[in-house]
Amino acid sequence: MGKDCSEPVSQIHVKPGMTVKELVDAMGMAGAYNGGALSRAVRIYEAMLRDERTTKFFGLAGAMVPAGMGGIVADLITSGHIDVLVSTGANLTHDIIEAIGCRHFHGTASCDDVELRHDEINRIYDVYLPNMAFEHFEKFIQEAFTALEPESCISISGLLTHIGRRTKNGILHTAAKNGIPVYCPAVQDSMVGLQYWLFSQNNHVTVDAFADMPALMDRCFNAEKAGALLVGGGVPKNFILQSMLMTPNGFDYAVQLTGDRPDLGGLSGATLDEARSWGKITEEAQAVTVYADATITLPLLVAAVMERMHHG
Amino acid sequence: MGKDCSEPVSQIHVKPGMTVKELVDAMGMAGAYNGGALSRAVRIYEAMLRDERTTKFFGLAGAMVPAGMGGIVADLITSGHIDVLVSTGANLTHDIIEAIGCRHFHGTASCDDVELRHDEINRIYDVYLPNMAFEHFEKFIQEAFTALEPESCISISGLLTHIGRRTKNGILHTAAKNGIPVYCPAVQDSMVGLQYWLFSQNNHVTVDAFADMPALMDRCFNAEKAGALLVGGGVPKNFILQSMLMTPNGFDYAVQLTGDRPDLGGLSGATLDEARSWGKITEEAQAVTVYADATITLPLLVAAVMERMHHG
């Protein structure tokens, strides 16, 4: 990427059996639009993961677990590639649902939603989730809540670790096992939150909205360097980016995978350049946004980076 | 809107001096795409506001206050058209900034963000906000926090009402004055939240993440009918829609103004039909999504509805 004419576009040629890294390398030789951005994202994410001084944040927004992206997140935790995870409550709800043995199903967006309602199926674009899953979810999570110490005061991440210790797989389980904090500022805004309201009608355990801030802020102040992979926008993106605002530093690496657009003004679609004006990312930060559906770009990005790191 | 061919499309003719309602009526006679959807949104929002049995929710996401949309929200509260407001923390931060006399400015998205950084200007697409505003903000809000009762435990809406009582105009002020609760599940995810972390380093007032749920749930259970105007998606949209999930009912009216798209699977762009499968909105609910920038559609919608209501 430059302001002169020194690096020519190469016409892409694909061949049978090429690996994901080879394909992304070809996209990088072409180098234009979001295909070019994706190849830059691979190089930046690789540099971020290889840089041992870097505290690595991961933002998870959008209905990614119902779309099968949770496996990638859990694997990244296991591999030590996530130090801090920030998620929407919905992704954690669906992670728990899968972790207790319920499943999401391939459906279609061209359907009659009233009929689905009668069939007790909840729709997430073209993914179906039977109501039954929420009955199992309620049973599991109420038991988990009941095991909390009465009259105590806990943090949101503490609540999520408590849940993760009681599941056998998935994001929350893997995070708890590996001691990775999961932040979910809007935990009330999810089935976890609605169930907690049910629980709190007869129990008294206070969830302190700000109890997670000191540990997060300490981490940000102590981070030699910081990097972020942001899937979608929403609270996770903003909460991660703002976390460095109080420190003298900013993010040194940032990759954003989103289908939103910048001209609407919302943070979800905002460019990472905009984040430079705020100091959320440093002036010299390596940063790129790939505008496309993360169900395509996240697997592509991670597979290509894993292949690059495996080779040396 | 029908499945047969009975209502013809009228070609639009505009004339000098037509009112907003007359323009939207013409869009409705044409009736296609998002122009047609906007005219249906006007009719649904009018019906919702006229229906006295309806508890009226308003969801505010996206950087709407920096774009001047806060005035409309405050006016709707004053007019009694909002019973429950759910907002992102960012909108409330910018509302406070305006309420204490600082301003946002017309800028441009075609700029050098590193230069802006050096000029101490923060960018929100084509809106500029000088850093100085955050200094005033810090002073104001730390004073507000200091006035909280030490060692107490408060709800997020309680904290926001406390702030609103100390401002002289804007959304929080108007809501506090009119006794309208403002919910902000992810309050930590904002400058309000970062300032609260600063405050909490030397003070101890617990903000209970779930303390707002009982009053909200009571309201939902007691609502004869429910309606929602959703500007943007994010936490406000989901938190509002899920709030009726625990009750036997759902939303009877729903209007969504968003620039997001459904095929990415995220809730922000999801159709309201999808919400029917979950029971978030009723099977018979009047509901429509207008896909466009809310800085265009929100003023249009509200001006047209105010004109219709004024006339009878």
Add this chain to the structure above:
Amino acid sequence: MGKDCSEPVSQIHVKPGMTVKELVDAMGMAGAYNGGALSRAVRIYEAMLRDERTTKFFGLAGAMVPAGMGGIVADLITSGHIDVLVSTGANLTHDIIEAIGCRHFHGTASCDDVELRHDEINRIYDVYLPNMAFEHFEKFIQEAFTALEPESCISISGLLTHIGRRTKNGILHTAAKNGIPVYCPAVQDSMVGLQYWLFSQNNHVTVDAFADMPALMDRCFNAEKAGALLVGGGVPKNFILQSMLMTPNGFDYAVQLTGDRPDLGGLSGATLDEARSWGKITEEAQAVTVYADATITLPLLVAAVMERMHHG
């Protein structure tokens, strides 16, 4: 719009009975995102229409006539606000359909397209068009073609004027009546084109693809100034913008109403700044893009500009 902080954002307040101009003025005082862009578009389009030295181009892409936008286009021709019209073939096909008394109908996008097929209804998002219309269209247009001089060679705009002279209203009729050329470079790509293929099986009238170029190029070379209102992208946008490329000048005014996005690289969503690098628009051109559905922004823009021009 500036690079400093001198023009503050005003919070919008709407009131019953405000005119479209008043609403757009309020959007301009707010001034952000696409609402702000729309208010700038109004000022630019007004300046363009008031500037008597300006040759005024209009680009019509997207299925605008089925959505009722054809009336606005015809009225602009009648008012002398369009000197050169460039359209897709589809818009002209639907214009003819309406001009011969057939209608498009309000439908819904949530439907079973196979059922529609069985009901002989063609769908354009949420607009329905009965097959019957195409039968009337075929009868009308074959008669029109038959009236062409055998063995002659005509231009595309000549063919369209010939058709416009045989209709009683609509875009083609109004253009023919007012001597405004209608260019449609891809006329083959439409029902008009398919019908012409039918006609040409037994008749021989050559349509010269390039016969329109000399008159258009003369016009471009002779234009003291040039301005363009571009609805959608596609061939009309590119054909208009490229038309000044061969001259020493470029467009002095340009307003684009589109829902496309720039990061995909296609010309339809490209910014007008990009057009400056090519010299399609001048370095000093007043130009703005409003990213939103033109079924909302076109009526808004034209109503506001007509009101401004009416007042002086």
Add this chain to the structure above:
Amino acid sequence: MGKDCSEPVSQIHVKPGMTVKELVDAMGMAGAYNGGALSRAVRIYEAMLRDERTTKFFGLAGAMVPAGMGGIVADLITSGHIDVLVSTGANLTHDIIEAIGCRHFHGTASCDDVELRHDEINRIYDVYLPNMAFEHFEKFIQEAFTALEPESCISISGLLTHIGRRTKNGILHTAAKNGIPVYCPAVQDSMVGLQYWLFSQNNHVTVDAFADMPALMDRCFNAEKAGALLVGGGVPKNFILQSMLMTPNGFDYAVQLTGDRPDLGGLSGATLDEARSWGKITEEAQAVTVYADATITLPLLVAAVMERMHHG
């Protein structure tokens, strides 16, 4: 894809060295949103290419050649996977530019377009093209036009074949070499067209706009089955889809890669289901749209399909 809950979503796990087909298979096991659509597109395009009764159309819109996608198109022609190519004029212009030895370059969309203008660089989002290229282009193409038979009348595809025979590589060269017709209904709307206007000032060769229709229509009537891969929308998509309208049949296979959206009503973003109502594709057609930037999805799709076909 089903209306019941029988096929569960699998969480994705990626591993170093996985091939593109393996990655897309994993996306298919997850199966949601555009990642799921991409995996279905791979299966449909494979079925289409393997089905020897199928006439295979390829639509090329958007600035794909400047983004390096031309290599894939040329290779597909060489492999016999394209029978009919429909392109915008711009893609062919850029194909010729590359074929005569000029290059496009990696640039950036965050730049000053007036500066670029002074540097004689034309921008296509983040691709740069020096003006010099157009000087070489003019020289080449005027020589090519001069070699046309004076006073003759040719078709657009004939003109393009004539050019393709004079280049040494690229799409037009490969198509000419393999006898594949290239249709470009709006050839005037491109640098090829502007140069032809220049040529026609002193020469007289008529390009008959409709001369390509009989051969195309014969092909459509004779096609036992028909399939289409549509990159972007615009004229190529519509011209291909409408081509079967006059026959008793429709497309049996259709894959669309686009970043446009359906709710704006334009054909570019329209769903393929909508095309069923028109009979453009058959009621039983295998069809899918992947909503994302084709610089990502086209290489992915073709690499995965080539790998599947290579294996048997």
